[in-house]
Amino acid sequence: MSQNKTRYIEIENISFGYGKGPDLFNNLSLGLDKDEITVLLGENGSGKTTLAKLVMGMLGPRSGRIMLDGVSVEDLALGEVGMRVGYLFQNPDHQIFGATLIDQLLWSFEFLGEDIDLAKGKAEELIRLFGLEGSRDTYPYYLSLGEKRILALASVLMRSPDYLILDEPTSSLDEERAGVLKEVLKNLSERGIGMLIITHDYDFPEGLAHRTIVLSEGRACNG
Amino acid sequence: MVERGKLDPRSKLFFVATISSFAVGVSDTRMLLFLFILAALALVYLGTGIYQAVHRLGKLIYVVLALAIVQSVLTDAGEPLIRLMGVTILTDYGIERAAQFLLRVSIIITSSFLILTSTTRDLIQGLLQMKLPYELVFMLSIAAKFLPTLRNEMIHKVMAMELQGIDLKGIRMGKKLKAYRYLLLPVTVNSLLKSRELGVAMEMRGFRAMETRTSFRQLRLEGKDYLFMGATAATVIIAYIIIT
Ligand SMILES: Nc1ncnc2c1ncn2[C@@H]1O[C@H](COP(=O)(O)OP(=O)(O)OP(=O)(O)O)[C@@H](O)[C@H]1O
Ligand SMILES: [Mg+2]
Numbered sequence: 001m002s003q004n005k006t007r008y009i010e011i012e013n014i015s016f017g018y019g020k021g022p023d024l025f026n027n028l029s030l031g032l033d034k035d036e037i038t039v040l041l042g043e044n045g046s047g048k049t050t051l052a053k054l055v056m057g058m059l060g061p062r063s064g065r066i067m068l069d070g071v072s073v074e075d076l077a078l079g080e081v082g083m084r085v086g087y088l089f090q091n092p093d094h095q096i097f098g099a100t101l102i103d104q105l106l107w108s109f110e111f112l113g114e115d116i117d118l119a120k121g122k123a124e125e126l127i128r129l130f131g132l133e134g135s136r137d138t139y140p141y142y143l144s145l146g147e148k149r150i151l152a153l154a155s156v157l158m159r160s161p162d163y164l165i166l167d168e169p170t171s172s173l174d175e176e177r178a179g180v181l182k183e184v185l186k187n188l189s190e191r192g193i194g195m196l197i198i199t200h201d202y203d204f205p206e207g208l209a210h211r212t213i214v215l216s217e218g219r220a221c222n223g
Numbered sequence: 224m225v226e227r228g229k230l231d232p233r234s235k236l237f238f239v240a241t242i243s244s245f246a247v248g249v250s251d252t253r254m255l256l257f258l259f260i261l262a263a264l265a266l267v268y269l270g271t272g273i274y275q276a277v278h279r280l281g282k283l284i285y286v287v288l289a290l291a292i293v294q295s296v297l298t299d300a301g302e303p304l305i306r307l308m309g310v311t312i313l314t315d316y317g318i319e320r321a322a323q324f325l326l327r328v329s330i331i332i333t334s335s336f337l338i339l340t341s342t343t344r345d346l347i348q349g350l351l352q353m354k355l356p357y358e359l360v361f362m363l364s365i366a367a368k369f370l371p372t373l374r375n376e377m378i379h380k381v382m383a384m385e386l387q388g389i390d391l392k393g394i395r396m397g398k399k400l401k402a403y404r405y406l407l408l409p410v411t412v413n414s415l416l417k418s419r420e421l422g423v424a425m426e427m428r429g430f431r432a433m434e435t436r437t438s439f440r441q442l443r444l445e446g447k448d449y450l451f452m453g454a455t456a457a458t459v460i461i462a463y464i465i466i467t
Contacts (some may be wrong), residue, residue: 078382079389082385087386093376093409094379094382097383097384097406111402140409
């Protein structure tokens with residue numbers, strides 16, 4: 001056990017429940033590192049998405065804390081977390097803003113006055129990588145669910161995060177797209193980008209995951 | 224005694240309609256205050272929404288303050304209370320107008336919370352029995368059910384935006400409009416797409432297949448409802464005569 005080493009993301013004894021409801025987690029601790037791909041499994045409603053939102057700072061724990069690179073997530077603005085950790089929402093609609101494919105990938109760069117030429121190059125690369133050329137002229141709202149998910153993921157990757165939290169990335173993807181995704185993730189991992197992959201797909205993590213964790217009754221167990 | 228929250232929704236609608244139309248019609252601050260107290264009492268008596276109502280009103284305080292100043296600066300009436308470099312900033316008239324505005328809005332919000340103490344289902348049935356067309360009532364109920372979904376979607380979208388480094392609160396006005404366009408356009412289009420699907424689903428289940436529609440459950444106005452409506456009307460009219 002590497003108890004002394006601090007991990008990139010440290011979830012320390014957190015408890016959380018929605019509103020006045022009962023605890024969904026009680027004293028949950030988990031460390032996540034940049035040099036590994038962790039797969040998070042668990043039944044529907046076991047709290048996987050909730051845990052991801054807690055790590056992103058979208059929800060605050062009742063007690064305990066979550067450290068990101070040595071800083072408590074609660075002390076960071078969402079933007080600061082988002083620049084380091086890319087989060088693919090379970091529902092891709094939440095992340096789609098643009099009126100076209102290119103607009104979706106570039107609008108935040110334009111909006112924030114960031115280097116647009118650099119971003120354009122990156123966008124083209126991602127479009128090619130994920131085979132999105134055919135969807136260039138479709139309004140993103142009309143894309144199929146799987147296409148939306150890929151587009152949302154491409155938007156997340158535009159920001160070159162250090163770590164990725166992917167909430168069911170393969171759900172509604174066809175086999176070919178899932179294969180491409182796996183290759184992309186493998187590549188990113190080799191470049192030192194860590195990942196937490198939430199999934200119900202038992203085949204996808206084959207040959208990708210370094211460890212598997214099962215969330216059950218508010219506890220994280222090694223699977 | 225009236226059982227809490229168990230009044231017929233039509234009685235509550237009557238109360239809201241009476242109180243609100245007086246609130247809009249009268250311009251006497253004391254009468255407005257009286258109406259507000261009445262609405263608050265009814266709310267305390269019938270439900271638990273009072274805290275939410277107060278919370279909602281708390282957010283209005285800046286609007287009221289701004290209104291008091293605008294009314295003071297733009298009209299000649301009233302005694303000046305605060306003057307700055309020869310310009311009247313605040314007058315008693317301005318304060319009174321702002322107070323009246325606050326009371327009117329408070330009355331309408333507080334009394335609307337009263338309606339929420341009925342279940343949506345009862346409300347729909349009540350409206351139907353008031354001979355409102357079913358299509359209209361159904362649309363209202365769908366809209367009411369859509370709201371939480373819409374709210375959830377907005378909350379997530381705003382957070383997704385913030386994660387991209389765009390903080391809606393911290394940006395300039397001109398850019399804010401642009402950000403809101405990126406926020407609202409997809410939500411609107413998605414709502415339209417969803418409602419189109421809903422329409423198809425409804426027709427598949429025989430919506431409007433028959434000319435007439437009957438309901439299994441019927442609401443009946445009882446003694447306590449007549450008592451409540453009568454008391455409301457009497458109290459408001461008597462108070463109006465005495466105060467003005
Ligand atoms: N905003 C909310 N308010 C109240 N309860 C919620 C909220 N969001 C989720 N829950 C509840 O919390 C529990 C965990 O939800 P969560 O979405 O984290 O599950 P999950 O493990 O991601 O499930 P799935 O595999 O279906 O995606 C569920 O029982 C859900 O009903
Ligand atoms: Mg989930």
